[in-house]
Amino acid sequence: MEANFSYPAEYYDEDYTIGVPDRGDIPFYREYALKQGSPILELACGTGRILVPIAQSGIECYGLDFNREMLAICETKARALNLKNIHLQFASMDNFHYDQKFSLIYIPFRSFQHLLTNEEQIRCLHLVREHLKDDGRFLLDVFAPNIDRLASYGKKGEGWEKEFSRKNEQTESTITRYFQARADLAAQIISVVMKWEERNSSGELVAKKEGNFRLRYIFRYELEHLLVRSGFTPALFGHFDERPYDYISGETVAVCAKS
DSSP, X not given: OOOOEEOOHHHHHXXXXXXXXXXXXXXXXXXXXXXXXXXXXXXXXXXXXXXXXXXXXXXXXXXXXXXXXXXXXXHHHHHHTTOTTEEEXXXXXXXXXXXXXXXXXXXXXXXXXXXXXXXXXXXXXHHHHHHXXXXXXEEEEEEOOOHHHHHHHTTOOSOOEEEEEEEOTTTOOEEEEEEEEEEETTTTEEEEEEEEEEEOTTOOEEEEEEEEEEEEOOOHHHHHHHXXXXXXXXXXXXXXXXXXXXXXXXXXXXXXXXO
């Protein structure tokens, strides 16, 4: 897996707790962790947005990520909370190894979509199955592709689209995130460029950051085929409350057992 995710790590947690509405994913993953028991493994754990709350519930937690800055934030959180049950590794989700098997493995917040080829996806899923206990569960979520929105990505000009503004919790300045997106409809890959502008109370620009990433969007039956082909029996849902899948929900959530 090539590194195709660039994001200012210090902005990540507040972007996805203040800037973006609560997705409801933390209770979902924590509930399955408590049900399955230790040990659990999160692929693409990032800053620990999900892993740390699970560890606070007493579960033995392992996490890996391909971004050292994100992992460093997760390590800092674990130390600050004196969580001895978090074990982190710098690794890619399609190239990792542990000398144990896990009760639960999960890939949250669309991270599986950073695998851009079928080969990477299959390699990841085979490793998950290899590391999963026979009675374990594998969970992941991806977004449900919206055809109209994807088509619009190919028609827009070079202008920036505002996503949200939020307060910087440390400085009280205002941070605004903008993005541009382009879709390769044949390859099913979205390329996203982001920028953040931070302004003080007088409106003066005090900081500017940029980031970019690529995602491969995955349709409902394509995902099911990948999972079955890799040795799983999946149940697919439309949200983290496990409502039936539908095109409108915007989410595809998979709960998988070994076949």
